[in-house]
Amino acid sequence: MASITLDNVGKVYPGGTRAIGDVSLDIADGEFIVLVGPSGCGKSTLLRMVAGLESITEGEVRIGDRVVNEIEPADRDIAMVFQNYALYPHMSVRQNLEYGLKNRRTPKAEINRRVEEAAGILQLAPYLDRKPRALSGGQRQRVAMGRAIVREPAAFLFDEPLSNLDAKLRVAMRLEIKELQRRLSTTSLYVTHDQLEAMTLADRLVVLNMGKVEQIGTPLDVYRKPASAFVAGFIGSPAMNLVPARAVPRLPGSAHAGLLGFRPEDLVIEPDGPIAMKITAVEELGAQRLVHGEVGGEPMTVTMSPQAELSDMVHMSLPAQALHRFDEKSGRRLD
Amino acid sequence: MIENRPGLNALAHLVLIIGVVVVALPVWVAFVASTHTATDFMSGTVPMWPGPHLVENYSRMLDAGVSTSGTPPVARMMFNSLVMALAIAIGKIAISILSAFAIVYFRFPLRGLAFWCIFVTLMLPVEVRIVPTFQVVAGLGLLNSYAGLSIPLIASATATFLFRQVFLTMPDELVEAARIDGAGPMKFFRDILLPLSRTNMAALFVILFIYGWNQYLWPLLVTTDSSYYTIVAGIKRMADAVDGLPQWHLVMATAVLAMIPPVAVVIGMQRLFVKGLVETEK
Numbered sequence: 001m002a003s004i005t006l007d008n009v010g011k012v013y014p015g016g017t018r019a020i021g022d023v024s025l026d027i028a029d030g031e032f033i034v035l036v037g038p039s040g041c042g043k044s045t046l047l048r049m050v051a052g053l054e055s056i057t058e059g060e061v062r063i064g065d066r067v068v069n070e071i072e073p074a075d076r077d078i079a080m081v082f083q084n085y086a087l088y089p090h091m092s093v094r095q096n097l098e099y100g101l102k103n104r105r106t107p108k109a110e111i112n113r114r115v116e117e118a119a120g121i122l123q124l125a126p127y128l129d130r131k132p133r134a135l136s137g138g139q140r141q142r143v144a145m146g147r148a149i150v151r152e153p154a155a156f157l158f159d160e161p162l163s164n165l166d167a168k169l170r171v172a173m174r175l176e177i178k179e180l181q182r183r184l185s186t187t188s189l190y191v192t193h194d195q196l197e198a199m200t201l202a203d204r205l206v207v208l209n210m211g212k213v214e215q216i217g218t219p220l221d222v223y224r225k226p227a228s229a230f231v232a233g234f235i236g237s238p239a240m241n242l243v244p245a246r247a248v249p250r251l252p253g254s255a256h257a258g259l260l261g262f263r264p265e266d267l268v269i270e271p272d273g274p275i276a277m278k279i280t281a282v283e284e285l286g287a288q289r290l291v292h293g294e295v296g297g298e299p300m301t302v303t304m305s306p307q308a309e310l311s312d313m314v315h316m317s318l319p320a321q322a323l324h325r326f327d328e329k330s331g332r333r334l335d
Numbered sequence: 336m337i338e339n340r341p342g343l344n345a346l347a348h349l350v351l352i353i354g355v356v357v358v359a360l361p362v363w364v365a366f367v368a369s370t371h372t373a374t375d376f377m378s379g380t381v382p383m384w385p386g387p388h389l390v391e392n393y394s395r396m397l398d399a400g401v402s403t404s405g406t407p408p409v410a411r412m413m414f415n416s417l418v419m420a421l422a423i424a425i426g427k428i429a430i431s432i433l434s435a436f437a438i439v440y441f442r443f444p445l446r447g448l449a450f451w452c453i454f455v456t457l458m459l460p461v462e463v464r465i466v467p468t469f470q471v472v473a474g475l476g477l478l479n480s481y482a483g484l485s486i487p488l489i490a491s492a493t494a495t496f497l498f499r500q501v502f503l504t505m506p507d508e509l510v511e512a513a514r515i516d517g518a519g520p521m522k523f524f525r526d527i528l529l530p531l532s533r534t535n536m537a538a539l540f541v542i543l544f545i546y547g548w549n550q551y552l553w554p555l556l557v558t559t560d561s562s563y564y565t566i567v568a569g570i571k572r573m574a575d576a577v578d579g580l581p582q583w584h585l586v587m588a589t590a591v592l593a594m595i596p597p598v599a600v601v602i603g604m605q606r607l608f609v610k611g612l613v614e615t616e617k
Contacts, residue, residue: 053511074517086508090530099526100516147516 002064002077002154003029004050004187010058011045011211019045020211022059030185032178036198037208038234043191044159046208050189051157052076063154074103079148080157084164085140087132093143094128097150111150118146121180138169145177149184156181158190162197174200195235199223207231225324229331232261232324238290238301240264244328247296250274251318258334259326264290266322267302273317277302282310362594369393369588376583392588405561406573409589412566415484416548417596419565422485423547424540431491432532435498436524440510457492461553469556479560488553494539501535502528537607545597566593 004027011020020042027033035043048054050061052073061068068076079100087096094115101111119125122142132140141161148156161177162170178201181188192198198205199219207214207222207230215227226232232240240261245251251260251274267275277293277300289304291314302316325334364383368376371386396409406412437443438450461468468487477483505528513523554565564572570593573586601608 051511051515053514073511073515078515080512080515082508082512084506084508086506086512088509088512088527090527090533099518103517103522147512 002187003027003062004155004189005062006046006050006059007062008059009046009049009056009061011042011049011054012057018211020049023208023213024059025206025213025216027187027189030187032181032188032190032201032203033206034190034192034198034202034204035206035208036192036195036202036234037214039193041208042211043193043208045211047157047159047189047191050155051078051080077154078157079151079153079155080159081141081144081148081161083160085132085144087140087143087147089132092129092131093124093135093146096132096143097128097146100147100151114150114152115146118149121149121183122146137165138173141165141173145180149180153186155187155189158188160192161190162192163194170197177201196237199235205235207234209234225333226261227333229259229261229326232326236263238264238303240324241300242326243295243298243300245325247298248275249296251323258328259331261324261326262318262322264301264303267316267318269302269304269308269314270317271315273315275300275316275318277314277316279310279312279314365587365590368584369591371584373582373584388584392584393592396585396588396592406564406569407561409566409569409592411562412564412569413592413596415481415563416565416567416593418481419484419550419554420544420547420596422481423488423550424543426485426489427491427494427543428536428539430489431494432498432529432536434495435502436528438495439499439502440520453492453495455492456490457496461488465552465556472557478557479563481563483557484554484563484565485547488547488550491543494543497535497539498532501532505531534607534610537604537610541600541604541608544600548593548597 004025006023006025006027009020009023010018012018023046025033035046037043045054049056050063052068052071056069063076063078073080088099091099097115097118098111101114106114115128116125119128122145124139124142124146127135127139127143132143135143141164144161158177162173165173174197177190190201192201202219204216205219205222206216209230215222215231217225217227222231222235226235226240229242233242240263242259242261245258245260248260275295277291277295279291279293281292283290283292284306286306289306289308291302291304291310293300293302293314302314304314326332327334364381367382367385369392370389371382372388375382375386398408398410434453438446438453472478472483472487475483477486509527510523513527518526549567550565551567551571554563554568555571558564558568566589570586570589573589574581
């Protein structure tokens, strides 16, 4: 168990390309932090810098009280779960779990105890003598987590561990990871591009864009009060509507120049509402209906109940508290 | 192809059968010749069915050999060939897998140069560098020794490339997982890379064993002491009868014996060999 501290961490590749710029983050002991952002935003690089698989060119990473910048991955007291599991294909599940412990000269009895325990937690006991190729995707994923658990590390690092699973299994494994982390209360750093995964798993979210931190906060904080237009558009599904204020002149707050943001579910259908949207497409989701259209030449989406009657136009209003305002140039939140 | 035309099938089989006959007939003739006496083959009609002297001819070759040609018993030559082929195959695999490991997984100064040096040796087969190589081996006093027979043939650019390609297909995450699991470079090599290259090593072993076994020119040059003769070079010496006719029945018996070990290696390692050439999952 340990806290992890990132102090002005940055990464510049030898060619001069900057991957990460000035990230500072304090992760408390036992906290579940999710790094989320679009592909290429540097989230994996940041995780790998904590793991020791990428060098740190600026700033300092501390695990516990120890600066680990120059320490080998094996000596950082971390365990990592990879996207493609990275199980050793020629070893049985048991050997996969044992390998790291054997390399550390852990006593045999202790290795057995930990393997049995992890196998119990992850329901892997019947598969211990199988090779990874004889396991399903979900089971392989469990073995990969088991390999992390048996190490009893100060921190777990997850690099998009669920992206290779099908949608249904992903939801199930998401819950399992969450429960597991609660139970072991091991500090965890988790990378994903899936905002839903990020929302459901995280104690706190770190939203990254182009190697920079856009916002750090609890999932609800980030959802309710996005710090920038980027976060607003990235977190939440369906995505928040972001339109220039001049496109919706009758909304409160449209007086200022800038971007207005509001969530599709916050729009209220009202026959003489101030927003008139021309409908261009409809997506049926069963429980609700996503209606796409345009207002003043800007694309907009609204969720409606499946019972509502549809015509060419829909009129809506918006409660004042559901409106977010962003600076048009910097994209930062205004208020 | 889901075509089903009987005529086409028959034609395909005919072509294949002709091919097999063309390849197999000389082998059959060699075997038949090795079961007759010397005079049977000189009588004008070549027998096509095995004769009664199989045991006699083979046991004579294995024990005594043809004394007039100056070759030792075939058993001795087969042993020499076996030592040479094994040394070449194992030596080549050991050296090339290590150099491929260095080239793929380490960043060291002049790595590019080292890589290209290996690459250039591809263009220089034994025959091209045979005179300087002989000079070196002679200078080192390695003539008439197993070391002299095998060491100059051990360095292999081809095998290094093969292993390089194999290593390049290993997912990076495997290396990273091993690093996090506390495996140093050599431990990673031993525990992960070697077992995963097992089938490739087997495939290469088959090819290299046959390469080593079939060496002709080099053993002919570096061995003057008959106790170091290899079988492939020995056959040639037997066929060169100085006075009188070559004893074809005995030469053919030797040839048949010389064929057995490579065939045994291919059959014995067939499963691994095919796996090594087609397997892609890592």
